């Protein structure tokens with residue numbers, strides 16, 4: 001769907017993107033991750049043709065990006081941009097028309113989405129009279145109303161309470177099920193775990209990792225197991241620091257070069273192994289680890 005190759009961008013003396021390659025397949029939710037100032041917004045702005053790269057290419061559906069492609073893209077920027085004095089309905093019609101919908105098609109779509117997100121009764125309110133979350137819903141509709149095939153969402157959950165965040169999350173998954181490709185830029189790692197199929201992480205202008213969530217997690221697993229032993233038949237070594245949970249003695253053990261089965265059979269000598277599970281790092285742990293590691297470079 002989206003193929004980025006050797007993208008470079010600098011602002012005055014600051015290199016914001018360095019030789020970034022990115023491949024976003026059709027129909028996935030793709031997490032674009034990275035600490036503040038990494039270069040994510042710069043990359044998103046280039047894809048949206050708000051700014052131009054210094055070098056490198058961006059292709060959409062196999063063709064070099066052109067101004068016409070803007071209609072295929074829906075972009076929810078982090079700094080939201082609604083006209084405060086305009087009414088919800090008029091604003092949505094205006095944005096839909098900008099994205100190429102006919103007036104009648106725009107009306108059908110806007111009605112559909114206002115009803116779907118349960119905000120039809122606000123259609124004649126001015127944006128300045130809405131709460132932050134309400135305005136966020138309007139902005140979300142303005143991003144998807146023209147049925148883009150590529151949706152770019154920068155911190156889409158900010159400003160939403162948990163119930164509305166859940167509604168937006170489900171809408172994103174529904175759009176994905178209908179074939180929309182979604183790029184999600186967020187610092188909320190729990191949303192990444194829930195929503196993303198693939199991720200890429202940018203740090204200090206460079207892509208430092210990418211892959212499916214499963215691949216990324218596999219590559220960072222510390223090879224440590226959580227263990228629980230009930231009814232011990234002998235004393236457990238003190239260096240394992242076992243703690244009694246009420247049912248079993250629990251502790252963590254590194255594989256130390258052994259195969260998991262070997263470690264398991266050794267543990268069975270000590271009693272009933274009721275827990276033997278590899279510790280899989282969360283995306284949050286991987287993110288923090290990667291950013292800290294590159295801080296020392």
Ligand SMILES: Nc1ncnc2c1ncn2[C@@H]1O[C@H](COP(=O)(O)OP(=O)(O)OP(=O)(O)O)[C@@H](O)[C@H]1O
Pocket residue numbers: 011012014015016034035036037038039040041042043
């Ligand atoms: N118009 C600009 N002029 C000069 N420097 C800029 C400009 N826009 C961004 N930068 C710098 O480029 C770097 C990358 O910024 P960018 O906004 O792309 O980061 P980001 O990953 O989106 O960060 P955040 O998570 O904080 O939104 C930062 O150091 C930023 O200060």
